[in-house]
Amino acid sequence: MSENNTDTRRNSLIFIISLTVFALFIISCIFVGWFVWRISELNELLKNETEALKTTATIFGGIAVFINAYYAAKRWEAMDKSAEAANESAKAALKNAEAALKNAQVAEDKQITERFAKAIEQLGSEKIEVRLGAIYTLERIAKDSSKDHWTIMEVLTAFVRENAPLMSEEEKTDDTNEEPKLRTDIQAALTVIGRRNTEIEQANQRLDLHNIDIRRADLREANLQGANLYQANLQGAILTRANLQKADLMRANLQGAYLMGANPQGASLYQANLQGAYLMGANPQGANLYQANLQGADLYQANLQGVDLSEAENLEQQQINSAKGDRTTILPENLQRPEHWQ
Numbered sequence: 001m002s003e004n005n006t007d008t009r010r011n012s013l014i015f016i017i018s019l020t021v022f023a024l025f026i027i028s029c030i031f032v033g034w035f036v037w038r039i040s041e042l043n044e045l046l047k048n049e050t051e052a053l054k055t056t057a058t059i060f061g062g063i064a065v066f067i068n069a070y071y072a073a074k075r076w077e078a079m080d081k082s083a084e085a086a087n088e089s090a091k092a093a094l095k096n097a098e099a100a101l102k103n104a105q106v107a108e109d110k111q112i113t114e115r116f117a118k119a120i121e122q123l124g125s126e127k128i129e130v131r132l133g134a135i136y137t138l139e140r141i142a143k144d145s146s147k148d149h150w151t152i153m154e155v156l157t158a159f160v161r162e163n164a165p166l167m168s169e170e171e172k173t174d175d176t177n178e179e180p181k182l183r184t185d186i187q188a189a190l191t192v193i194g195r196r197n198t199e200i201e202q203a204n205q206r207l208d209l210h211n212i213d214i215r216r217a218d219l220r221e222a223n224l225q226g227a228n229l230y231q232a233n234l235q236g237a238i239l240t241r242a243n244l245q246k247a248d249l250m251r252a253n254l255q256g257a258y259l260m261g262a263n264p265q266g267a268s269l270y271q272a273n274l275q276g277a278y279l280m281g282a283n284p285q286g287a288n289l290y291q292a293n294l295q296g297a298d299l300y301q302a303n304l305q306g307v308d309l310s311e312a313e314n315l316e317q318q319q320i321n322s323a324k325g326d327r328t329t330i331l332p333e334n335l336q337r338p339e340h341w342q
Contacts, residue, residue: 112145116152123159131185135159139192146200153196156189157208166211166233182217190214194222194242210248275314299323 115137122134135156142152164186193207207227215233220240224247233253244264249272256276266286273293280300284307295314304325309315310332317335325341 112141112148116141116148120155123155128183128185132188135185135188135192142196149197149200150202150205153193153205153207156193160186160189160193160209160214161212164212164214166213166231180213180215182214186214187217190217190219190222194219194224196223198223198225294319304329 119134119137119141122130122137125131125134138152138155142149163183207224209224209232210228210230211232212229213233214237216236216238217234218238219242220238221242222239223243225243225245227244227247229247229249229252231251231253232249234257235253236256236258237254238258239254239262240258241261242259242263244262244267246266247264248268249264250268250270251272252269253273254269254277255273257274257278259277259279259282261281262279262283264282264284264287267284268288269284269292270288271291271293272289274297275293276296277294278298279302280298281302283303285303285305287307289307289309290311291313293313294309297319299319300322302323304320304323306328307325308330310330312332315332315335320331320335321338325338327337327341329337329341331337
């Protein structure tokens with residue numbers, strides 16, 4: 001309301017000044033004309049009167065220009081003030097938005113922390129359905145919060161290690177050799193681990209699943225790249241099209257495991273037990289198979305190019321004949337390079 005009153009007063013002042021200047025101009029023209037008429041001779045009267053009027057008009061035109069310039073400057077000043085006010089308003093709005101975003105982030109972090117703490121508590125429940133809910137809650141948190149992703153993977157791998165440990169010889173009993181059924185919650189944890197988002201992980205972050213007993217686990221298409229599976233019991237496990245690139249499978253038990261189309265490229269299979277394993281179409285290029293037991297392993301169309309099999313154990317000619325290899329494949333001395341490899 002005050003701004004409108006100020007504009008009204010300003011407009012009224014401009015009108016009064018303009019009217020005053022116009023009146024002065026008319027009076028000046030009359031006065032100049034009378035003065036020239038009085039002092040001039042008749043033959044120069046018209047000429048002098050014209051020049052005087054021109055001069056008067058020029059003077060008042062200059063005054064009008066000056067007044068117009070003055071008020072134009074005032075208008076620009078007012079516009080600058082308005083722009084500054086708008087800028088300050090925009091800055092205030094931005095600060096408010098940033099504060100609101102920060103508050104929302106704090107609230108979200110608090111909610112995630114509460115969900116995380118509750119899920120960790122539920123992992124220790126005696127009820128299988130509660131443990132399953134906790135595992136899938138942790139998976140959702142890992143998707144919602146990238147900064148909590150790896151922490152959750154460490155929690156889940158620790159859960160597997162604690163609940164499916166590899167028993168030592170002293171801990172084994174008479175019924176130990178009986179093939180146990182993998183617990184549903186352990187399988188759920190392995191599934192979540194295998195389908196995690198690896199794009200947000202750092203190069204030094206490796207899954208720790210060493211010394212676990214997960215016989216007949218379903219790990220098809222699981223991403224276990226670089227995982228530590230040292231001495232893990234994966235007997236009969238389904239690892240079809242699993243990514244085992246550069247995984248540590250040293251002394252692991254892969255007897256009868258399904259590795260069709262799997263990628264153990266560059267993996268350590270030192271002294272691993274691959275007896276009767278299904279490696280059809282697998283790619284063990286660059287893998288360390290030193291003293292690995294390949295007795296009865298199905299190597300049909302397995303890519304053995306560049307693989308050193310010189311120290312592999314229990315390997316037979318018929319297994320080599322069904323595989324894919326070339327001159328870079330190193331075979332044991334008792335085996336011949338198939339002709340079709342050439």
